[in-house]
Amino acid sequence: METSTLVRKVYMDCPLCDKTHEVEERKRFVTITLKGEEVTYEERFYFCANADEDENEFETGSMTNTNLLNARNAYRVKNGLLTSDEIVAIRENYGLSQVDLARLLGWGEATISRYESKAIQDEAYDTMLRLIKDNPLIALEFLKKNAAKFSVLKRTEIRKKIVEKLDSYGKEYLTRQAFEGEYADFEELSDSNGFTPLNIDKIEAVISYIAENVSNLFKVKLMKMLWYVDAFSYKLNGCAVTGMVYLHNDMGALPVGHYSLMNLENLNVQEEESYRYDSMLHIYPTKGMDYSILSADEKKIIDKVIEKFKNYKAKDIIDYMHKEKAYTETRSGDIIPFSLAKEIREF
Numbered sequence: 001m002e003t004s005t006l007v008r009k010v011y012m013d014c015p016l017c018d019k020t021h022e023v024e025e026r027k028r029f030v031t032i033t034l035k036g037e038e039v040t041y042e043e044r045f046y047f048c049a050n051a052d053e054d055e056n057e058f059e060t061g062s063m064t065n066t067n068l069l070n071a072r073n074a075y076r077v078k079n080g081l082l083t084s085d086e087i088v089a090i091r092e093n094y095g096l097s098q099v100d101l102a103r104l105l106g107w108g109e110a111t112i113s114r115y116e117s118k119a120i121q122d123e124a125y126d127t128m129l130r131l132i133k134d135n136p137l138i139a140l141e142f143l144k145k146n147a148a149k150f151s152v153l154k155r156t157e158i159r160k161k162i163v164e165k166l167d168s169y170g171k172e173y174l175t176r177q178a179f180e181g182e183y184a185d186f187e188e189l190s191d192s193n194g195f196t197p198l199n200i201d202k203i204e205a206v207i208s209y210i211a212e213n214v215s216n217l218f219k220v221k222l223m224k225m226l227w228y229v230d231a232f233s234y235k236l237n238g239c240a241v242t243g244m245v246y247l248h249n250d251m252g253a254l255p256v257g258h259y260s261l262m263n264l265e266n267l268n269v270q271e272e273e274s275y276r277y278d279s280m281l282h283i284y285p286t287k288g289m290d291y292s293i294l295s296a297d298e299k300k301i302i303d304k305v306i307e308k309f310k311n312y313k314a315k316d317i318i319d320y321m322h323k324e325k326a327y328t329e330t331r332s333g334d335i336i337p338f339s340l341a342k343e344i345r346e347f
Contacts (some may be wrong), residue, residue: 004028007044016058017050024049034075035120041074065117072120079128082133084116090133092115095161103149104142104158105132136165138176144338172265176200179264182257186245194230194240194338203242204266205293206302211268213306219262219281220251221309224317227253228305230290231326231341233298241298242339248330251314252321 013020024047031040044067045057073083082090091101091112098112105111105128115121123128132139139162139313150164179200188315189195203226210225211217230240246253255261262269268284294302309317321327325343326336 196245
């Protein structure tokens with residue numbers, strides 16, 4: 001018998017020895033070829049100590065189905081597809097039956113049932129599922145497109161559930177979408193974004209990390225500190241941290257989409273009275289922010305920037321940046337190329 005682990009003992013009618021006794025439920029990892037690829041998954045089976053050595057294992061029908069599902073999910077994970085559990089979670093998140101979700105997407109009524117139990121979805125269908133998983137607005141669009149597949153009552157009921165999702169987490173998606181939209185022209189890695197793709201999760205972590213260590217952090221000062229974080233990273237490593245693009249502004253570097261940036265749901269931004277040279281937006285740390293997205297090297301860079309500018313007022317950091325080559329060699333409205341960050345002064 002292959003190496004296996006005891007899960008539990010079950011008293012049952014054993015089909016191998018025709019006796020009622022305790023049999024062992026066991027588990028092991030096995031490798032099979034599925035759709036031309038080798039996959040490894042956890043298999044469960046029963047073991048009868050009374051049976052001959054070569055015939056001492058058996059499965060119930062439900063156990064066989066579970067094993068097959070585990071194998072298919074292992075294939076899905078290996079190929080970057082949603083697992084059956086993830087598909088169930090999408091459906092339940094919107095409060096839909098299997099038939100409802102299939103109709104919503106314009107598929108055959110049994111399609112979702114098959115994906116949750118037997119069949120493996122292709123990439124096109126997987127993409128459609130991911131679209132509604134991440135964006136209730138797209139789910140609404142599908143509902144409009146396939147409205148004829150539902151009764152008026154059912155359509156109203158489903159729409160209400162989708163709108164509830166928009167209320168609960170749609171705002172975060174929409175603010176991210178607005179900010180990402182500002183960067184539609186900067187998707188390719190270049191000197192403009194420090195050869196780093198835009199990473200909103202990392203931007204939120206950097207901002208909260210700075211706010212943890214800098215009291216009275218207002219918008220203008222934060223914008224300059226973000227540029228110094230990215231510029232210092234570029235100078236040391238040849239790439240920025242956040243992927244943001246910065247413009248030459250009268251008050252120093254200002255990231256593209258800075259208005260949308262301040263509206264991100266995971267930032268703790270409060271409107272308050274402030275200094276003459278600063279905005280009225282006061283940035284505080286975000287409770288429960290996960291800083292693990294920042295590498296140890298990135299944290300050292302941020303710490304260096306904090307150490308330098310922690311006690312600067314907005315006017316001080318503006319004046320300091322005005323002397324940088326990145327500022328003196330660009331004009332108002334210009335993108336500040338990160339190649340000029342190589343020239344920033346040592347801290």
